[in-house]
Amino acid sequence: MDESLEVKGEGSTRRLFDLGGVDVAWCPGCGNFSILKALKMALAELDLKPERLVIVSGIGQAAKTPHYLRCNFFNGLHGRALPAATAIKAVNPELTVIAESGDGCMYGEGGNHLIHAIRRNPDITCIVHDNMVYGLTRGQASPTSLRGFKTPAQAAGVFHEPLNPLALAVALNVSFAARAFAGDIEETKEIFKRAISHRGFALVDVFQPCVTYNRVNTYQWFREHTYYLEDSYDPSDRVEAFKKALETDKLPLGVFYVNRKPTFEENLSLYRKSLEPLHRRKVNMDVIGELIDATRRG
Template identity: 60%
Template sequence: MGNLFDSQVEIAWCPGCGNFGILRALKGALTELGFSPEEVVLVSGIGQAAKLPHYIAANVFNGLHGRSIPVALAVKTVNPRLLVIAESGDGCMYGEGGNHFLHALRRNPDITVIVHNNQVYGLTKGQASPTSEEGFVSKAQPWGNLSLPLNPLSLAISQDASFVARGFSGDVDKLKEIIKEALTWRGFSLIDVLQPCVTFNRVNTFAWYKERVYYLDDSYQPEDRIKALEKSLEWGDKIPLGVIYQHQRPTFQDKIYSQIEEEDLIYRGVNFDDLFSRGLRLFT
């Protein structure tokens, strides 16, 4: 089936990779929300997941490992009319880009961050990632990973992130709905997407996830931060999916534009003589 967001670029992922599901869900969400490719900017870092923007017809900034969030924030700030999505893997967002992730939670830019979380490094062939289980064995950690896995959802909720959700790449329809909610949410939206790595993660397989994941039902109130924090701590035999926390608060660009009394930053041209004579007064 043809899609406005179809790209001609050959896909370089392993057959059966969870990334395919995320790609389908994202394209579906963009189409169903009625966006056109030129209003969308996909910003990514480095890793298998970070190749995704090339497989969607849209504006793309495929930047450095870990650095997608600062770029996405700036793009959205300069042109708030663009839909800006930062997406990359768990190593990129939570490892190399951990500091930027933390500070995005504070700033609340109106961007959606989609993290392909397969709990392993794919592109560098199987080392532990920030979300790998303790004891995870790899070539780089032959006697098992010593560190505890990062809990991105708890971290985000504890810092009052505006929108926090978890999806599963094995359920494209439900993931698409979560993405749609995140894309229409005004503020920083995090979707941590559980995704099997068919090549390097023999522990957290499709079947492993399938046995454990369940969706939050309609009775769940994502506005309650303490409940959300409790929910985010649930991991093991049962893993909750869906929108876990949401809290509307002013966005970065709302605040900064009200401070400087501007609407956007798209190149306005410069009245040099006016700027110059106004400035001269500063130094006399």
């Protein structure tokens, strides 16, 4: 399946973010293909350059996404994409930084990091492929699996409440929260563009059907159980955003909440006098020596 995006430039066609000739290790029909395509489209339409983009992921099928993009990327430990992404953005605020992984990685092993990333508000985008199952480890229930969902490891069915990432994010007063559906590439692309353009922490939960290990939450299931927020919806209304996030009969899609506030980088004392990235600054070895000595003294 060719998921490249051709972008017409001056007299030539450029494949901005496509590696080309790479074997993709996803099952045919996997929702990850659509997310990858929507992301390539969004990045190209935002006129971003591969060399100015860093995608950070953890472990899992979704975490393989940056392997299929022409850009800088960092593959970290399971659940640990957000700390690395926060550090990269802090060291060089000029970069566009995207943290990307699946629901197990971001909401399970990485749930604590998600909470504190929302609190810190780094200027990064967090894209979560939410298929309600662990795909790489062959079909265990994930934090977002619905009640009653049966797997070989949960033969009697999941009996606890699924995590509601958008309700959690809005409750923590996140800077940007949205939900997309991989079955609608065009709308997913538009949501990605808004999230990446937003200044602050932007969470995008993407419903992504797993065609191998989740035969319940299929493309058809999502089409029947989702709807798009109305054009008149006001994403600045936190109370209404929380109400929408709690809906379960039909699951809303779109941008739930936008709350512009100072970013983690803007709050750092390092950037109060100068916005020059740290990697361009002259290293003061005397200061570093003092810090090392202070650490040794305890």
